[in-house]
Amino acid sequence: MQKVVLVTGANSGIGLALCERLLHEEAGLRLCLACRNMRRAEAARSTLLSSHPKADIDLLHLDVGSVSSVLCAAQEVKSRYVRLDCMYLNAGIMPNPQFDVRAFFKGLFSSNVVKMFATAEGILTQQDSVNEDGLQEVFATNVFGHFLLIRELEPMLCQAGRTSHVVWTSSSNARRSAFSSDDVQHRRGTEPYASSKYAVDLLSLALNRQNNSQGMYSSVICPGLVMTNLTYGILPSFFWTLIMPVMYLIRIFTNTFTLTPYNGAEALHSLFLKKPETLDPRAKYHSLTSGMGRNYTQSHQMDIDEDMSDALYRTMLEMEKDARERLKAGEK
Numbered sequence: 001m002q003k004v005v006l007v008t009g010a011n012s013g014i015g016l017a018l019c020e021r022l023l024h025e026e027a028g029l030r031l032c033l034a035c036r037n038m039r040r041a042e043a044a045r046s047t048l049l050s051s052h053p054k055a056d057i058d059l060l061h062l063d064v065g066s067v068s069s070v071l072c073a074a075q076e077v078k079s080r081y082v083r084l085d086c087m088y089l090n091a092g093i094m095p096n097p098q099f100d101v102r103a104f105f106k107g108l109f110s111s112n113v114v115k116m117f118a119t120a121e122g123i124l125t126q127q128d129s130v131n132e133d134g135l136q137e138v139f140a141t142n143v144f145g146h147f148l149l150i151r152e153l154e155p156m157l158c159q160a161g162r163t164s165h166v167v168w169t170s171s172s173n174a175r176r177s178a179f180s181s182d183d184v185q186h187r188r189g190t191e192p193y194a195s196s197k198y199a200v201d202l203l204s205l206a207l208n209r210q211n212n213s214q215g216m217y218s219s220v221i222c223p224g225l226v227m228t229n230l231t232y233g234i235l236p237s238f239f240w241t242l243i244m245p246v247m248y249l250i251r252i253f254t255n256t257f258t259l260t261p262y263n264g265a266e267a268l269h270s271l272f273l274k275k276p277e278t279l280d281p282r283a284k285y286h287s288l289t290s291g292m293g294r295n296y297t298q299s300h301q302m303d304i305d306e307d308m309s310d311a312l313y314r315t316m317l318e319m320e321k322d323a324r325e326r327l328k329a330g331e332k
């Protein structure tokens with residue numbers, strides 16, 4: 001039976017590059033591009049079909065930032081497919097990023113310079129807003145919508161006799177100090193992105209603890225710094241093009257400047273080739289590119305603990321309950 005792989009945020013950047021790589025790896029796949037913008041999704045499908053004309057590529061409308069859209073999309077997945085082997089939770093946003101030039105130059109002449117380039121710690125903040133469901137937009141998109149999708153699809157992901165794998169696109173920008181168990185949506189801070197990605201890391205561990213016995217596994221990856229619409233929101237694309245030689249130079253020292261979506265998708269691709277039960281639930285798998293342009297994946301232990309991860313899981317279940325009740329009340 002055909003393997004089914006679903007990718008969220010598949011219409012551009014790392015998600016689209018991943019789809020290309022998956023089809024190259026296994027032409028017989030059934031690939032489901034789960035996107036909020038169907039025009040861009042159609043364009044992505046055409047691009048993929050031009051290099052893999054016989055590929056089975058489906059489109060699914062999914063706005064991960066909207067509770068009703070997630071529930072609707074999950075229903076559609078359940079009616080379309082009899083199995084779901086792998087789900088890449090890749091859609092993500094970083095709205096209104098503010099780059100702190102002063103802190104950047106200070107960091108440039110400190111012993112933390114390599115870490116600064118790898119994680120952007122201390123030099124990047126964002127302005128978040130509240131969405132139609134009353135949730136913080138960054139949390140809703142990067143974390144909650146994907147969590148809800150997993151919960152809805154659990155019966156498909158936890159089928160007897162086979163394993164399934166959910167793979168989150170996290171980030172090395174994820175940081176414990178940006179996250180608070182009392183404010184999981186990061187309503188009060190200025191680093192919603194770092195907080196949301198840390199929540200992803202915690203949640204992945206909790207999902208493994210909850211679901212491994214039923215055959216469902218969860219992993220997190222970091223694609224490195226990649227030139228995509230997300231990074232073009234931080235600095236304009238012409239500026240990135242201008243400083244590209246410097247970026248290649250920095251890559252020699254960090255290897256985290258993967259720069260192209262193809263390179264950034266390395267860890268996502270390499271996890272596809274692994275048996276999920278052989279992976280470390282406490283590790284983040286990083287896409288890296290050497291100064292000579294060689295791609296490889298390296299795992300690093302995450303700065304997470306089980307109590308915090310279980311506490312977040314319980315909070316998410318509460319939020320899920322609330323969201324469902326609110327939706328029901330709104331429908332009446």
Ligand SMILES: NC(=O)C1=CN([C@@H]2O[C@H](COP(=O)(O)OP(=O)(O)OC[C@H]3O[C@@H](n4cnc5c(N)ncnc54)[C@H](OP(=O)(O)O)[C@@H]3O)[C@@H](O)[C@H]2O)C=CC1
Pocket residue numbers: 008009010011012013014015034035036037040062063064065066090091092093141169170171172222223224225226227228229230231
């Ligand atoms: N670029 C980088 O350096 C890094 C990126 N990442 C992560 O990689 C992932 C992919 O981002 P990247 O490829 O860089 O950036 P892009 O902006 O190119 O891709 C983001 C994708 O997510 C989709 N998306 C955003 N919001 C929603 C939503 N509400 N519902 C459905 N889809 C949505 C976008 O679709 P649409 O076209 O509709 O906007 C787009 O397809 C993100 O999770 C990001 O945080 C992590 C580390 C570094």
Ligand SMILES: CC(C)CCC[C@@H](C)[C@H]1CC[C@H]2C3=C(CC[C@]12C)[C@@]1(C)CCC(=O)[C@@H](C)[C@@H]1CC3
Pocket residue numbers: 099104116117118119120123124170171172173222224225231234235243246247250
């Ligand atoms: C190199 C140049 C002369 C100046 C570039 C400075 C900054 C704009 C970048 C340095 C480190 C970068 C970085 C990210 C964004 C751009 C920088 C701050 C990310 C936060 C992008 C999204 C992620 O998820 C992280 C993994 C990136 C970490 C590094």
